[in-house]
Amino acid sequence: MFFRRSKTPAPETTAQDPTDEPALPQRLSPRSPGEAIKPTVAPPPPEKPERERSGLVGLISGALTFAVVIAIAAMIGITLFQRQVREPGPLAADKVVVIPTHSGTSEIAETLKREGVIDHTGLFEFAARFGGRPALRAGEYVFKAHASISDTLDTIATGRQVQHAITFPEGLTSEQIVTRLNDNDVLTGEINEIPPEGSLLPDTYKFERGATRQQIVNLMKAKQREVLNQIWLRRSADVPVRTPAEMVTLASIVEKETGRADERPRVAGVFINRLNKRMKLQSDPTIVYGLVGGRGTLGRGILRSEIDRPTPYNTYVIEGLPPGPIANPGRAALEAVANPSRTKDLYFVADGTGGHAFADSLEAHQRNVARWRAVEKSRQAPPDAVDKVEPGPDPATPGLSKLGPAGYITLTRIIAFPSCVAPGEPGRPSAVRAATVSAASPAARCAA
Template sequence: MHKPKAPSKKLQFSTAKTLETQPPKRPAPRAKLPKRSKIALFFIGLFALLTIAAAGILGSYAVFQYRYNAVPDGEQRSVVVDVPRGTGLSSMAERLENDGLITSAFIFKFVHKIEGREAGLKAGEFEIKLPASMKSVYEQLANGKPIQYGFTVPEGRTTAQIIAKLNAAQKLTGQITDSPPEGRLLPETYLYMRGDSRQSVVDQMRIAQDKTIDALWDNRAPDLPFTTKREAIILASIVEKETGLDGERARVAAVFVNRLRRGMRLESDPTIIYGISKGEILLGRDGRQRGLRRSEIDLKTDWNTYQIDGLPLTPIANPGKAAIAAVLNPPVSNDLFFVADGTGGHAFAGTYDEHVRNVAQWRKIERDRALGGP
């Protein structure tokens, strides 16, 4: 029998080599997502993030609203808060927090910006009632009435005196750039807020006088011895300086109207003073108020009605409404003279002789007072 042949080594080698040279199997490639699916996943993720962020914001807003509406502990009191013109929400919030009026400037600003109320603050001074929530503080500033102050001008003050008083008013601002001439302002009480300009108050006074003279002029008496509104103001200013008594203005006005009608000089002492000092009090060497000197009575100026006919060149003060009304509708009277009577008023006379007697009585009163009498 033939023995089977052993496998050839060459053949074995060849077989092994064939097995070794076969390339390894690669894993099957993953299926790619369509482009639309990728976009959808992106937006799903973005929406989730936005939802989480919105939830965080809403949660924070709820906490902020709680603190915004919370009323802190404390005693009841009032404080005045000044909001200058042009103040923004951010700077105001910082001030309120620094002054202890709100607990958080950040929350104060955040809530108002979210709610679109950051431009709601008004300029002015406001009285804030405490303790108060941040919401209440804001509402008192945004909806409250600003504190107003009164500037009072007494009748018969000159324009220079009024301007000086305005310049001394500390809550007003700015310079008076358009100073009106004498007699163009109406004495009255005018309201203003802290930070208002001095010029705005002057403008109020000038407008008020225009309205007053316009209204009274249309109802003036016939046949007055003057023809213009300016002349009425000039005469009213003399009446204003001659008496401070409400009940006398009409009678004093009648005296001057009667004298003008007769061509008599007005002979008013305040017109002499205005020609000398522009309405300022005349002082002696001792610093006390003094009377007129003979040389001053004889001094001819554009205002001295002892030396000139008719009306002075300008008003000698700013007359009030009552004085203007008095010269436009004076009562029927025969009075041509008046002199002080020692009681703060005047004694009136229709004749010169009667006036002389009244003057003599006044001189006696002056002498008695100089000697220490009543």
């Protein structure tokens, strides 16, 4: 079937009022059934009318944009800052640097730059002020090689200062201890007064630069009281000392008699036994202390006249303990007196090996003395090993000599009296003093 196209002439184009509704498209008759079923094209949607943006909205939008830009820049800056403060520093080797007291951040930065620890003072100051660390502290610090600014700040802020140490051997007098303190150029200040004898605990004490000498003295006193109280509570009931002060006095004599730790309890036992038997202690270190006091050393041998010279400390003259300590004993000597060896020993003399031979009878002691004389006779002391002996009533009989900072007895000559005799026997010498030329050897003689 065929359709005939209408030959209606096309309408004339006329001007259209903009306010008129748009004319509907003219319906055309399909040319074929296939075209008839195709959908017609929808008209385009109407354009949305433009709205004017509110001023507040624009301001907020601009602020948010600016904030995002600032945040990104800050993140980049923080990343670069952290990288710089963690970069290895210029220091080629470990170095000790002293930060002066009352130094501000700028002064500390200048000091570190001058010492070669850091390169950039500005970066250091910024990290110190805004890095969230504690305040920087003056002091003496060790900075590791190639320490970063972060490592440097951590070292100063945490106060990990250099630890110095000073050691006081057992047996020094208080005056000798004060001398050692004054000779130390790291400590500061003056000591108010010489501490009482026996009131300081010999030990190694650590301190930081800037600590005062009086602080060390106070620490030594506190440690001595603490140790003495502990040992006093653990003492044996058989020890004939009535007070802690008496225990310190006897411990100071033991300390000066022997430098061997294994002998201290046995030497203490000798003196405990002599006290119990009401025998004189006859300890040579007490002679020296009675003559020179806190100086602690004669610098020569003891003269025969000095052995018999009465002093409050000379235990060859007085009975029992002297009025106070003759040195500052250590913990081991205090322990030895509190719990001495349970023996019957009453005498001891050098055995030639740096120790002592002990005896509980005069006969056994005389045999030990004879052996020591044989050992001494077989030795030939070099001339420069003998102390100078000052002239005295009997210059041929010099005795003991105090040598060395540790305060131990070093004997330089042998004085051979006819024999060791019981105390109080009229007309006879009270003791035999044997000697060794070794400066490392402790006291070597007999007590009688």
